[in-house]
Amino acid sequence: SKRKGRSTYTYYDTGLNSTSERRFNLEQRLPKAIAEDELVLHFQPKVNLSDFRIVGFEALVRWQHPELGLVYPDDFIPLAEETGLIVELGEWVARSCCRQQAAWQAEGLDCVALAINMSPLQLQREELPSRIESLLTEHDVPADVIEIEITETVLLKSLEATVMVLRRLEALGVQISLDDFGSGFSSLSYVRTLPIHIIKIDKQFIRDIRNSTHDGVLVASIISLAHNLGMQVIAEGVETLEQLIYLKTAGCDQAQGYYFSRPVPAASARDLLRNGVLA
Numbered sequence: 001s002k003r004k005g006r007s008t009y010t011y012y013d014t015g016l017n018s019t020s021e022r023r024f025n026l027e028q029r030l031p032k033a034i035a036e037d038e039l040v041l042h043f044q045p046k047v048n049l050s051d052f053r054i055v056g057f058e059a060l061v062r063w064q065h066p067e068l069g070l071v072y073p074d075d076f077i078p079l080a081e082e083t084g085l086i087v088e089l090g091e092w093v094a095r096s097c098c099r100q101q102a103a104w105q106a107e108g109l110d111c112v113a114l115a116i117n118m119s120p121l122q123l124q125r126e127e128l129p130s131r132i133e134s135l136l137t138e139h140d141v142p143a144d145v146i147e148i149e150i151t152e153t154v155l156l157k158s159l160e161a162t163v164m165v166l167r168r169l170e171a172l173g174v175q176i177s178l179d180d181f182g183s184g185f186s187s188l189s190y191v192r193t194l195p196i197h198i199i200k201i202d203k204q205f206i207r208d209i210r211n212s213t214h215d216g217v218l219v220a221s222i223i224s225l226a227h228n229l230g231m232q233v234i235a236e237g238v239e240t241l242e243q244l245i246y247l248k249t250a251g252c253d254q255a256q257g258y259y260f261s262r263p264v265p266a267a268s269a270r271d272l273l274r275n276g277v278l279a
């Protein structure tokens with residue numbers, strides 16, 4: 001309730017007005033949301049900077065909440081991580097991506113990678129690689145069209161277990177990207193310890209790339225570092241042509257961001273893919 005005037009109170013019938021009520025509602029309903037397909041994936045294209053072709057999509061989960069409308073992952077992924085539901089949610093995401101790949105392949109569309117975001121808890125579970133393997137088999141999808149995006153927070157806990165899981169995923173043929181690179185405690189030793197194929201430069205460094213010499217130098221160094229280690233580089237959060245030109249000139253391999261496309265529902269992603277080229 002909110003106070004209105006001196007002694008009049010207005011009661012809102014949804015009961016979802018305060019942050020804690022909203023949070024409570026989301027947490028209570030999340031298991032049902034996963035079980036009853038209230039979740040939906042949106043797809044954001046990743047573009048090759050040499051020919052502007054779409055080389056893949058990142059799958060980003062949203063929750064089509066019956067009362068709250070479209071809820072973004074920052075509002076429920078942390079809850080899912082705290083409650084352990086992230087394992088089930090992650091399984092739903094992986095299955096949906098395999099299903100999407102199978103559908104696009106059946107349509108004869110170009111085969112491009114779908115990238116799945118993985119939370120630390122998922123990557124600590126020994127059974128993850130075999131779960132992924134059976135989903136691939138079940139949907140008859142080759143491993144090299146599935147990519148996983150991890151952040152270095154995976155390294156804060158159970159480093160050995162995580163490295164083992166990642167090596168087994170790599171052995172299946174799954175590509176591994178290091179997301180949000182440069183935003184946290186990244187150190188070169190992490191990059192050496194993990195089987196990483198692609199480094200994704202965090203969007204905070206892209207924002208002012210043109211005006212901040214500091215960020216520009218940093219981005220250029222990350223690109224040459226990655227290349228020297230035999231890795232590819234993608235920049236996220238690319239919103240302007242200026243940023244794009246800077247990155248292309250600096251030798252960045254791929255880019256992703258609103259400049260090309262926002263994350264879009266599957267039907268629109270399919271149309272982008274049929275076109276093939278962006279920008």
Ligand code: C2E
Pocket residue numbers: 044059060061072073074077090093116117118119149179180203236237238239256257258259263
């Ligand atoms: P992320 O993996 O770093 O994803 C990038 C976020 O930046 C996405 O937000 C995306 O919509 C947004 N973005 C894309 N292009 C631009 C741009 O040009 N400018 C700006 N300012 N933002 C851009 P979103 O979809 O809200 O996702 C937020 C985070 O939620 C993701 O960050 C990821 O950590 C997490 N997440 C999303 N889907 C999943 C999932 O299926 N599983 C897990 N474990 N986490 C997920």
Ligand code: CA
Pocket residue numbers: 058117149179
């Ligand atoms: Ca990501």
Ligand code: CA
Pocket residue numbers: 179180200202203236
């Ligand atoms: Ca990111």
Ligand code: CA
Pocket residue numbers: 180
């Ligand atoms: Ca992030």
